[in-house]
Amino acid sequence: MKTLYTAALVACFALPATAHDYTLGGLTVTHPMAFETPKSAQVGGGYLSITNSADTADRLLSISADGFDDVSLHESTTDDMGVARMQPVEGIDLPAGETVVLEPGGLHVMFMGLGGDPFEIGEKIPATLTFEKAGSLDVTFNVESRRAAHQGEMDHSAHGMQH
Ligand SMILES: [Cu+2]
Numbered sequence: 001m002k003t004l005y006t007a008a009l010v011a012c013f014a015l016p017a018t019a020h021d022y023t024l025g026g027l028t029v030t031h032p033m034a035f036e037t038p039k040s041a042q043v044g045g046g047y048l049s050i051t052n053s054a055d056t057a058d059r060l061l062s063i064s065a066d067g068f069d070d071v072s073l074h075e076s077t078t079d080d081m082g083v084a085r086m087q088p089v090e091g092i093d094l095p096a097g098e099t100v101v102l103e104p105g106g107l108h109v110m111f112m113g114l115g116g117d118p119f120e121i122g123e124k125i126p127a128t129l130t131f132e133k134a135g136s137l138d139v140t141f142n143v144e145s146r147r148a149a150h151q152g153e154m155d156h157s158a159h160g161m162q163h
Contacts, residue, residue, distance in 0.1 A: 026054025046109030060092040065127035069113025
């Protein structure tokens, strides 16, 4: 019963009703989204997945969006002491035939300089992804409820405990 419950949460998190995707050559960018932020937040995370169905590797070089001090690619890591950190990454490799997921606790987009204008549910954030080979792709991040985030975190911690 517990397994079924967890599976339902995962499905709910991975396939929200508002799923949307974009294609550019052999690349498919699936469901760019961000979670609502508190009013005081200065930064917000952005998440999506990229499937490279081409037979050559590509690389996500950068992301840009108007209205922010900076937008960059980040990676969160947790060290042996359980301390979480995040740092900018130069780019994200997209191996041929694989899907790379930007998600809470891992690779993500960081929107910086929200200063008093938080992400609100239903808000749409236009952004441009730049790939080394495929070129540029305009996408829209949908801002969604935090509740899905908590389900995602639960799934991650439950997964971690199995190892
Ligand atoms: Cu970050």
